[in-house]
Amino acid sequence: MIQADFHTHTAFSSDSTELPENIIEQAIHLGLDTICITDHYDHLFPEQYKERFTFDLDAYFQKLFDCRERYRGKIRVLCGAELGLRDEPDVLSDCVSFYKELAVQYPFDFFIGSVHILEHTDPYYPEYWQSHEISDGMTAYFDALLTGVKHYNMFHVLGHLDYLVRYFPDHTNDYQYSKYTDQIDEILKLLIEQGRGIELNTAGYKYGLPYPHPRPEILARYRELGGEILTIGSDGHTTNHLAYNFSGARELLLSLGYRYYTVYENQKPEFKNL
Numbered sequence: 001m002i003q004a005d006f007h008t009h010t011a012f013s014s015d016s017t018e019l020p021e022n023i024i025e026q027a028i029h030l031g032l033d034t035i036c037i038t039d040h041y042d043h044l045f046p047e048q049y050k051e052r053f054t055f056d057l058d059a060y061f062q063k064l065f066d067c068r069e070r071y072r073g074k075i076r077v078l079c080g081a082e083l084g085l086r087d088e089p090d091v092l093s094d095c096v097s098f099y100k101e102l103a104v105q106y107p108f109d110f111f112i113g114s115v116h117i118l119e120h121t122d123p124y125y126p127e128y129w130q131s132h133e134i135s136d137g138m139t140a141y142f143d144a145l146l147t148g149v150k151h152y153n154m155f156h157v158l159g160h161l162d163y164l165v166r167y168f169p170d171h172t173n174d175y176q177y178s179k180y181t182d183q184i185d186e187i188l189k190l191l192i193e194q195g196r197g198i199e200l201n202t203a204g205y206k207y208g209l210p211y212p213h214p215r216p217e218i219l220a221r222y223r224e225l226g227g228e229i230l231t232i233g234s235d236g237h238t239t240n241h242l243a244y245n246f247s248g249a250r251e252l253l254l255s256l257g258y259r260y261y262t263v264y265e266n267q268k269p270e271f272k273n274l
């Protein structure tokens with residue numbers, strides 16, 4: 001059984017209103033033994049959007065450390081963050097040094113690195129797709145991931161590797177791995193070489209896709225290339241999405257030959273039986 005959700009959001013994220021206590025109590029209720037809170041930190045999120053996707057770091061640690069003590073013996077509460085990786089030349093080095101400093105200054109257990117912005121635009125919104133074909137958007141996205149893996153060395157797993165499929169304008173909600181094999185393989189190989197990994201993000205199921213992020217062919221390829229580090233997260237922003245379809249994720253991973261998943265404490269990986 002998967003007993004750790006390593007991608008969860010609370011009211012410290014601009015797109016969630018859930019109290020950390022509610023998320024943690026639901027995790028206990030579901031029988032998890034570990035929960036890692038990974039609120040959004042998107043340094044230099046473009047100013048045209050009203051959300052900032054940053055939080056007060058001192059308040060975050062105060063709250064999560066309080067929760068750690070309060071729920072000790074019931075569940076292990078870990079402090080993570082989902083860092084927004086930017087690849088645009090005018091913000092790249094500022095973001096890299098900011099996150100490097102953050103990783104040194106604060107006692108984080110774990111970082112997800114995710115790309116949420118392309119060319120200063122959030123592809124979540126339909127405006128992005130008015131000026132981009134699906135294949136151009138995907139190519140730009142995988143390019144941004146590769147740049148992220150090359151430049152940001154503080155994160156442990158790359159977040160929701162193919163999540164852009166959720167926001168395709170024609171609602172086909174699908175793409176072919178074979179069309180982007182070279183780009184995706186380069187990303188996976190580099191992560192493996194660097195001793196880092198990817199996550200299995202079950203929000204794909206929540207969005208009505210028949211698969212998680214990334215899709216099964218990529219999970220199979222990652223393993224074939226020697227990938228071992230794989231965290232599992234629901235990307236839940238509310239209690240009802242916590243550990244979303246972890247049973248489906250477990251079945252899929254076992255069918256692909258996986259036997260372990262990964263958790264991080266103090267930025268050190270531990271491997272758990274699936």
Ligand SMILES: [Zn+2]
Nearest residue numbers: 082114159160
């Ligand atoms: Zn994300």
Ligand SMILES: [Zn+2]
Nearest residue numbers: 007009082235
């Ligand atoms: Zn997330």
